[in-house]
Amino acid sequence: MDLILISIAGILMIVGILGSFLPVLPGVPISWLGLLVLHFAPSISMNYWFLGISLVVAILIYALNLAVPAMGTKRYGGSKYGMIGATVGLIAGIIAPIPFGILIGPFIGAFIGEILNKSNSKSALRAAYGSFIGFLASSFMEFLVAFIFLLLFLYKVWDYRDLVF
Numbered sequence: 001m002d003l004i005l006i007s008i009a010g011i012l013m014i015v016g017i018l019g020s021f022l023p024v025l026p027g028v029p030i031s032w033l034g035l036l037v038l039h040f041a042p043s044i045s046m047n048y049w050f051l052g053i054s055l056v057v058a059i060l061i062y063a064l065n066l067a068v069p070a071m072g073t074k075r076y077g078g079s080k081y082g083m084i085g086a087t088v089g090l091i092a093g094i095i096a097p098i099p100f101g102i103l104i105g106p107f108i109g110a111f112i113g114e115i116l117n118k119s120n121s122k123s124a125l126r127a128a129y130g131s132f133i134g135f136l137a138s139s140f141m142e143f144l145v146a147f148i149f150l151l152l153f154l155y156k157v158w159d160y161r162d163l164v165f
Contacts, residue, residue: 002041002164006157009037013150020143027142028065031149032058043163044156054149061145065138066090069106072134078110078127085113086131106131 016031032054039046069090070083078086089109093101110131114124157164 002043005037005041006044006164009034009041009153012037013146013153016146017143017150020139020146026062026065027146028058028061028149031146034153035149038153038156041164044160046156054152057145058149061142065142068138068141069110069131069134072130072132072137073106073110073113073127074130076126076130076133077123078114078130079117079119081113081117082110082119082124082127082131083113085109085111085116086128086134088113089131090135103132103135106135 012034013031015025016027016029016034019025019027019030021027035046035054036051038044039051066087070086073082073086086106086109089105089107089112090102091105092109093103093105095101096105098104107128111124111128114127115121119127
């Protein structure tokens, strides 16, 4: 039973890391599910504080993953319309069946939002660039946390290797 649960948890951890780059998979929440599955392995002991804190981190990172492109738009001179456009573009990019939609969506959304705000094309392009930088930062942040969750998973499995294998 332990080996099956550890294998499922390991698969979830790898899918979580891939999900930090793939637009349709929420990377950090999937990685957290891997930690939760590992918790149910009878031979591996994990306390509720560890799971609770890692859940809060997963929820926070997931929320920030949606908000950081809009914050990047604001940082590069975008208005409220640009921030809303970046968020709508991100959601549309996730849903749209076009290649690289998640990269293109926030950029186009921020650009359109700034144009609707009566900005000139130069400032709209700068705000769209900020949205793209924000998206890259949020993807890196999500990858980093998913990788840390993987390291925690490996540590727990290694720590209890005598009981499991």
